[in-house]
Amino acid sequence: MSTSNTLLRLSRAASLCELFQHTCATRAGDIALRTLDGGTALTWGEYGARVRGLAAGLAALGVQHGDTVAIMLTNRPEFNLIDAAAYHLGAIPFSVYNTNAPAQIAYLFSNAANRVVVCEEQFLERVLGAKVDSRVEHIICLGNAPAGTMTLAELEALGDPEFDFESRWRAVRADDTITIIYTSGTTGDPKGVEMSHRNAIFGTEAMLGIPEFASGCVGRVVSYLPDAHAINRWLAHYMPAITGAAVYTVPDSKDLAAALPVVRPTVFVTVPMLWYKVEAAVRAALAEEAGLRGKVAAWALEVSHRKVAADLARRPVPLLLRLQHLLTKRLVLARLLEQIGLDQTTIAYTGAAPITLETVEFLLALGIPVAEAWGMSEIGLATSNRPGAQRVGTVGTALSRVEMRCLDDGELLVRTPGLMKGYRNDPVRTAETVATDGWVHTGDVGVIETDGYVTIIDRKKELIINSAGKNMSPANIESAIRAASPLVGSVVAIGDRRKYVTALITLEPEAAAAFAAEHGIDPSPRALAADPAVRLQLDEAVATANARLSRVEQVKAYTLLPVFWEPGSDEITSTMKLRRNVIAEKFAGEIDALYEHGQA
Known part of the structure; x- marks a missing residue:
């Protein structure tokens, strides 16, 4: 073409x-x-x-x-x-x-x-x-x-x-x-x-x-x-x-993992949850490799991580490291990518929610050309990272003919040929979103760096402001916990006008079923939520996430809800967005209980 x-x-x-x-x-x-x-x-x-x-x-x-x-x-x-x-x-x-x-x-x-x-x-x-x-x-x-x-x-x-x-x-x-x-x-x-x-x-x-x-x-x-x-x-x-x-x-969509090796897509788009599953599956498979194969696999990933770190930092890659990386691709990484089904993917996008830096770097080390991008139904695609010019943690730079700027409160405004015609039969909400000069109020808070790279912080209406006046992104806290364990399904960070952050957590149904089978546990969500082995896994996940978060963002207590939340349910939308108001009302008792003993 x-x-x-x-x-x-x-x-x-x-x-x-x-x-x-x-x-x-x-x-x-x-x-x-x-x-x-x-x-x-x-x-x-x-x-x-x-x-x-x-x-x-x-x-x-x-x-x-x-x-x-x-x-x-x-x-x-x-x-x-x-x-x-x-x-x-x-x-x-x-x-x-x-x-x-x-x-x-x-x-x-x-x-x-x-x-x-x-x-x-x-x-x-x-x-x-x-x-x-x-x-x-x-x-x-x-x-x-x-x-x-x-x-x-x-x-x-x-x-x-x-x-x-x-x-x-x-x-x-x-x-x-x-x-x-x-x-x-x-x-x-x-x-x-x-x-x-x-x-x-x-x-x-x-x-x-x-x-x-x-x-x-x-x-x-x-x-x-x-x-x-x-x-x-x-x-x-x-x-x-x-x-x-x-x-x-x-x-x-539950059949996607099995489908990828059949399709071997050349362009692929998915959400952070799937990338976390890919990372967990690869790490588990490599952990089972014994003897020389295990040592070679560990060495290959370590070499690739160093190569990716140099590329991302825009540092020259030493000749020896380049040669070692070529060898690892041939001996280990090519096989892994073929098993996953992304060996012919020229670009793979992640979007719709924040993804941890560690996961992006791991995927890049595997050889998956993953790039963060950002857009909305109202404006279409607006920004993208580009292989070779990747800045992990940002959603890249504006696409051609897309204009962006920030308001004083950090809200991102976009003007683009991808702009919708309007909301059907809803001129009031259309006017609230789109200014007369074509600038769209995205509702996302972000930062535009001097060289054009855009970082999304969170939804304007969803930012947590604790009782000390500290602003936090719940999505950042939630993604850190989700990335820490494949057992974690949904996470809701709580803390607005509170002294500290807590969380409601649900299990991921497929991972929970596998865990139950492996440990001989009743697979019902209620039984899993009460099981000490599950609680231990989640305690470790929260501790791992807290180590990556600032002190004020760290989760001091959490409740594991004895339910599974499926897309399109009362609690999450079909596109996996949290219905925070519904959750806050429905689980008010559980939330209040997290603050009964008042931690510092």
């Missing part, structure tokens, strides 16, 4: 439809969509033909330019097909989080005013429960379609063979809405972020300035994050429509 030619095409494109059609024509024989088992494998030519047929079917249902289409599916090729078919009509497809309850779905349907829903059989009951007070007329059900719904095949058969598909997609313009991203909402109703075709295109355009991204974006990506989240829509849907990358779908 010629980056200059692609950038020129992006700058001239009237819509994502035009770019998609170009990719289908020029990459017709290449794989576009594939399930892990290969049961479904569509080339770009076949992808384009299916989109044409589905668009004709949706048009036969009356879907017009500007209409909305709801999609509630797991990660599967049908999502890409249906979503692309809808936006080729100038319609607005949007995704519903699979964990949403009927009342939440009803709110989305009311706000979006969609007449069509596409869902899987497993979600049909909730969709039916949500449509009572909505204007939904048509439900396309994947699986067993009961009376009153239709199958995907029936939708395609409904289309008029003479349907003028080309004139419909050519009528779509850059400023037309391509989707609505409903923020998962830590407080209040979700906000519907309306993205335009221009916004969708800009994400790829801005990233093409990074050579490692440019070389990897034509390869393979894995679709496992919710399609209701902006990052998966861009990485595994919009970006491939431009570059021709093959999209491998993973319906259950």
Whole structure:
């Protein structure tokens, strides 16, 4: 792929439809969509033909330019097909989080005013429960379609063979809405972020300035994050429509670790929790290596750490160290990366929450080209670290054509071509977020260094100010504890207007199940929370985290809650953000108990 030619095409494109059609024509024989088992494998030519047929079917249902289409599916090729078919009509497809309850779905349907829903059989009951007070007329059900719904095949058969598909997609313009991203909402109703075709295109355009991204974006990506989240829509849907990358779908994110060696993605994005799991798994595997193999592995990591430290400090790397590092890559690191499935990854991003410096340095030492980046649904991607110019602990520098500045209170403001059109049917909250001159109030507190590197401190509304007036980032405290043990799932740092910091902790379900099996413990969260072996692990994790934190940030006491928090629950959103107000109210008794004996 010629980056200059692609950038020129992006700058001239009237819509994502035009770019998609170009990719289908020029990459017709290449794989576009594939399930892990290969049961479904569509080339770009076949992808384009299916989109044409589905668009004709949706048009036969009356879907017009500007209409909305709801999609509630797991990660599967049908999502890409249906979503692309809808936006080729100038319609607005949007995704519903699979964990949403009927009342939440009803709110989305009311706000979006969609007449069509596409869902899987497993979600049909909730969709039916949500449509009572909505204007939904048509439900396309994947699986067993009961009376009153239709199958995907029936939708395609409904289309008029003479349907003028080309004139419909050519009528779509850059400023037309391509989707609505409903923020998962830590407080209040979700906000519907309306993205335009221009916004969708800009994400790829801005990233093409990074050579490692440019070389990897034509390869393979894995679709496992919710399609209701902006990052998966861009990485595994919009970006491939431009570059021709093959999209491998993973319906259950719990299968990601097994999927990576199959996909071997060339560009990969995930959250800190997964990176902590990768680190823990590698350390555990290396600890089991005995004899000479164990010594060689330990030496390889030590050498690689020294090489990474020199690179990050911008120090010259001595010739002997360079030669040793080349040897370690060949003897140890290449094998580890292949086992993980990231041996062909040219750039791997971490985002959505802070990650510890130690974990980033460990991943870099393994040879994973991990880079911290930052963005929001409202603005898309805004900053990125770049391999070779990495500054660990920052989210890098602003992407091309993105402007940034700080207010006196530290809040970051951004002005970007990736700016949303606004919150759907919500001019008041839109005006609160976007100033008339285009600057977006991000709600994040940060620091912009003189050379442009940006450090995110925390959400403005979530900063802890203790009773002595000390400002602290709860996210920094929480990430330190999560990184200290794979058993830790969610952490909530408490301390606002208090004398010291405490924490609520829950266990990570998969790690807890493995721990229970290994130690012969009842795997229920209540039994695990009461078990001395589990408590010992968490005591060590908190102590390890405290050693990395300043004295005022250190956790003086914690409570292990006898529950698992799953994404989309009352306590955490579908994107793993803490619903702090709900937690504070729901666990007020447990929080008060942490302060009963008043430590200094």
